[in-house]
Amino acid sequence: MATRATRFQWLILFGFLTGCLSRPPLHVQTLAFESVAAPSAHGALGNQRVVCIRPLRVAAPFDNRSLIYRVGDFSYSADPYAEFLESPADSLRPPIRSWMRQSDLFQTVIEPGSALRPNTMAEITVLELYGDYRDPRNPAAVLTLQFAMLTAPEGIPEKLAFEKEYSRRILLTKRTPDALMSGWKDALNQILVQFGSDLRGLDSVPGS
Numbered sequence: 001m002a003t004r005a006t007r008f009q010w011l012i013l014f015g016f017l018t019g020c021l022s023r024p025p026l027h028v029q030t031l032a033f034e035s036v037a038a039p040s041a042h043g044a045l046g047n048q049r050v051v052c053i054r055p056l057r058v059a060a061p062f063d064n065r066s067l068i069y070r071v072g073d074f075s076y077s078a079d080p081y082a083e084f085l086e087s088p089a090d091s092l093r094p095p096i097r098s099w100m101r102q103s104d105l106f107q108t109v110i111e112p113g114s115a116l117r118p119n120t121m122a123e124i125t126v127l128e129l130y131g132d133y134r135d136p137r138n139p140a141a142v143l144t145l146q147f148a149m150l151t152a153p154e155g156i157p158e159k160l161a162f163e164k165e166y167s168r169r170i171l172l173t174k175r176t177p178d179a180l181m182s183g184w185k186d187a188l189n190q191i192l193v194q195f196g197s198d199l200r201g202l203d204s205v206p207g208s
Helices: 002-022 088-102 177-203
Strands: 029-031 050-053 066-070 076-084 108-110 120-132 140-151 159-171
Touching: 029 177, 050 088, 088 108, 088 120, 088 177, 120 159, 120 177, 140 177, 159 177
Parallel strands: 029 076, 050 108, 050 120, 066 120
Antiparallel strands: 066 076, 120 140, 140 159
């Protein structure tokens, strides 16, 4: 009797283990930001500005490869099945750099360590990067960036020439990682357009 019971228990355990092992592995979706097109050049407004973009900084808890969702006023959740291809900082830097290179605001955009000396340093901080899912009927992509532009004669940062924080909230049609990435792209585009407009205004001020 005990032998039969033991065999039965082993059969149950074997079935459970083989059932678990036969399940397909969980699929993790990997995402990346697309390039954001800059508006057509209007002239060489910033043709003397050689800018170097410093490594982006990302505030916690958004400095995580997993997509972050806000699920309560004080609570956030990391998605174990959707993540950035690289860190959020490394994911956002290429489209921002590409936009700056396409714009008419800079003579050129260089990498840290370039043989070319910058005369301007750009410091960009990601203050918010999350999907706001507190209201199931109105999911939204939230992105907040802070831009600081410093004059850098001889490549050495000297003084703050411009600083501003930009925040955008884009409503989503679906609560999916793809929809969230699309919302972030729209938010980034709007922020960069406003940033460019503000820099043009700064350039038009005599003595700026």
